[in-house]
Amino acid sequence: MSATFEVKPAPVAPAPPAAATARKPPRTSRRTQAWRSLRRHWQLYLLVVVPLAYFVIFKYVPIANAVIAFKNYSPIKGPWGSDWVGFRNFELFFQNPVFWTLVKNTFLLSVYTVLASFPIPIILAIALNEIRNGRFKKLVQLVTYAPYFISTVVVVSMTILVLSPRLGFVNDAIGLFGVPSVDFLGKPDYFRHIYVWSDVWQTTGYSAVIYLAALSGIDPALHESARIDGASRLQRIRNVDLPGIMPTAVIILVLGVGNIMSIGFEKAFLLQNPLNTAQSEIIATYVYKTGLLNADFSMATAIGLFNSVINLFLLLGVNFAAKRITGNGLWS
Amino acid sequence: MSVTLQGFRRTAEKRSERTTIEETRTDRIFLIGVRIMLWIALIVVAVPLVYIVANSFSSPSAVSAGRVLLWPIEPSLQAYKTALGDPQIMRGYLNSFIYAVGGTLISVTLTIAIAYPLSRRTFFGRNVIMSVLIFTMLFSGGLIPTYLVVQDLGLLNTRWAMVIPSAIGVWQVIIARTFFRSTIPDELYEAATIDGASDLRFLWSVVLPLSKPVIAVIALMYAIFQWNSYFDALIYLKDPGLYPLQIVLRNVLILNQAGGPASQNLAQQLEQQQLANVLKYALIVISSLPVLIIYPFVARHFTKGVMVGAVKG
Numbered sequence: 001m002s003a004t005f006e007v008k009p010a011p012v013a014p015a016p017p018a019a020a021t022a023r024k025p026p027r028t029s030r031r032t033q034a035w036r037s038l039r040r041h042w043q044l045y046l047l048v049v050v051p052l053a054y055f056v057i058f059k060y061v062p063i064a065n066a067v068i069a070f071k072n073y074s075p076i077k078g079p080w081g082s083d084w085v086g087f088r089n090f091e092l093f094f095q096n097p098v099f100w101t102l103v104k105n106t107f108l109l110s111v112y113t114v115l116a117s118f119p120i121p122i123i124l125a126i127a128l129n130e131i132r133n134g135r136f137k138k139l140v141q142l143v144t145y146a147p148y149f150i151s152t153v154v155v156v157s158m159t160i161l162v163l164s165p166r167l168g169f170v171n172d173a174i175g176l177f178g179v180p181s182v183d184f185l186g187k188p189d190y191f192r193h194i195y196v197w198s199d200v201w202q203t204t205g206y207s208a209v210i211y212l213a214a215l216s217g218i219d220p221a222l223h224e225s226a227r228i229d230g231a232s233r234l235q236r237i238r239n240v241d242l243p244g245i246m247p248t249a250v251i252i253l254v255l256g257v258g259n260i261m262s263i264g265f266e267k268a269f270l271l272q273n274p275l276n277t278a279q280s281e282i283i284a285t286y287v288y289k290t291g292l293l294n295a296d297f298s299m300a301t302a303i304g305l306f307n308s309v310i311n312l313f314l315l316l317g318v319n320f321a322a323k324r325i326t327g328n329g330l331w332s
Numbered sequence: 333m334s335v336t337l338q339g340f341r342r343t344a345e346k347r348s349e350r351t352t353i354e355e356t357r358t359d360r361i362f363l364i365g366v367r368i369m370l371w372i373a374l375i376v377v378a379v380p381l382v383y384i385v386a387n388s389f390s391s392p393s394a395v396s397a398g399r400v401l402l403w404p405i406e407p408s409l410q411a412y413k414t415a416l417g418d419p420q421i422m423r424g425y426l427n428s429f430i431y432a433v434g435g436t437l438i439s440v441t442l443t444i445a446i447a448y449p450l451s452r453r454t455f456f457g458r459n460v461i462m463s464v465l466i467f468t469m470l471f472s473g474g475l476i477p478t479y480l481v482v483q484d485l486g487l488l489n490t491r492w493a494m495v496i497p498s499a500i501g502v503w504q505v506i507i508a509r510t511f512f513r514s515t516i517p518d519e520l521y522e523a524a525t526i527d528g529a530s531d532l533r534f535l536w537s538v539v540l541p542l543s544k545p546v547i548a549v550i551a552l553m554y555a556i557f558q559w560n561s562y563f564d565a566l567i568y569l570k571d572p573g574l575y576p577l578q579i580v581l582r583n584v585l586i587l588n589q590a591g592g593p594a595s596q597n598l599a600q601q602l603e604q605q606q607l608a609n610v611l612k613y614a615l616i617v618i619s620s621l622p623v624l625i626i627y628p629f630v631a632r633h634f635t636k637g638v639m640v641g642a643v644k645g
């Protein structure tokens with residue numbers, strides 16, 4: 001593709017297509033096709049140049065730059081001039097006692113997130129779909145959707161304020177039952193629950209919208225005939241609604257499981273404090289600290305690369321499995 | 333005669349309607365359960381939001397004593413006055429506004445520039461380009477290699493670092509491309525070509541006016557993303573004068589770095605501490621307000637946009 005772009009500036013005023021075909025022999029190989037498309041629609045190719053350059057510079061050059069994972073990066077020599085060290089960075093990382101903690105923390109946090117945030121939006125969507133009262137339905141949708149638009153910084157701040165031992169209402173509430181106040185964010189054991197349930201709070205309404213759309217796509221005749229056959233609401237949910245949203249659910253689950261090792265940096269980093277790092281230190285936060293705070297670029301890149309590769313295989317693997325089992329995958 | 337017949341029909345229809353709507357006992361109980369569940373969902377989501385707003389409008393002493401729950405106590409606007417008078421916060425607000433507007437303009441322009449050609453069947457190589465784009469969703473070089481690119485381009489610690497490295501979202505390209513493909517018929521292009529319009533002219537005078545809904549959706553997606561983003565600022569910016577609101581928020585809310593001179597006597601210190609507490613709630617409201625105000629109006633389109641993008645192709 002890039003070769004065709006380099007030839008581009010030639011035709012300023014495209015010749016009429018009839019003339020072009022008259023000059024060329026009638027065989028239409030892929031090459032002539034491409035050439036003809038380029039002559040006729042050169043403006044479209046011109047449009048694409050800048051966006052494509054963006055993807056090359058900010059997405060593909062970094063992939064090439066990742067070569068420093070196998071080098072001892074020196075800022076003076078640059079990514080390509082630095083000395084090769086083979087797999088030494090990876091070996092050092094695997095031998096580091098922190099390695100298993102990081103993998104475990106990342107894995108558990110993600111699995112927990114997927115498990116909790118997969119079924120709840122489905123339940124909410126089905127419940128919303130069951131009731132016909134327009135106003136109440138709209139209100140619930142509007143309110144549950146809202147947190148999705150709040151920034152991570154604000155959601156984390158809200159979580160910290162609400163859970164605060166002195167000011168937050170959660171401690172007041174459990175105080176009513178005689179439980180002494182707890183410093184939730186200071187205890188590593190609470191970290192995962194806080195992370196996951198604040199996530200559920202923020203994203204359930206948004207995810208439910210996707211399922212609601214899938215539910216509205218179900219043929220009403222199916223419901224009608226099930227009703228005539230005497231199916232109760234619960235039976236109709238089980239036999240009409242759930243199969244109807246299955247393809248959507250599979251795609252969302254594949255994406256969720258496929259991204260298990262790439263759980264977001266932002267929220268974990270913001271919720272982290274020196275007291276809870278035992279469980280809150282995940283691969284992404286460790287990469288940030290190694291790379292940008294300790295300036296060990298090669299090591300940070302190696303860890304990031306290790307993570308990306310695992311992720312790619314997870315996504316492809318889960319997609320393959322889902323396609324075999326249900327016939328639905330990300331790519332048809 | 334005909335009148336009575338019509339009347340008869342109407343009552344018959346009504347009766348049959350009533351019989352079909354008739355719910356069994358278990359269904360009615362089930363529906364009550366559903367309603368209770370939805371009320372719980374509503375309360376669980378709404379209570380923290382109301383709690384924050386109520387606190388932000390209360391007096392510093394009531395907030396610090398933890399007396400506020402769902403309604404402001406000793407109503408006061410002191411927190412808002414302090415927040416709006418703080419130069420650091422106002423600069424963050426202005427910076428975020430600049431990044432959101434500038435970033436959205438750049439992002440939308442570039443997204444359309446690549447999405448439109450990709451939607452055209454006569455555009456040779458569109459499948460290759462699409463694969464090139466989708467691959468970036470699956471695999472990335474990582475934090476440090478990207479940082480090195482931004483550094484080499486001299487973007488570190490400039491406003492450009494906030495809008496360029498995250499300029500185009502593949503998801504938004506897919507949404508726009510799907511929209512163009514499904515709403516702009518080929519016949520329209522052929523008619524325009526006969527009238528002598530070039531590809532660019534057609535895009536500008538025909539496609540864009542017809543695509544206002546999808547442009548609005550992707551523009552809002554980019555704008556909200558920019559307004560809420562903080563990661564790029566954290567790694568690329570060092571100068572506090574360039575910080576967007578989210579970084580200022582993090583410093584004040586999470587790291588507890590409240591501004592203002594440290595005072596000498598104890599009473600003043602206590603007062604300042606109390607003000608710092610209520611300031612946090614007000615800041616949350618102030619920073620989320622722009623997004624939450626526009627959200628109810630755009631939610632519907634937002635959903636539609638997400639749906640369009642979800643269509644496989």
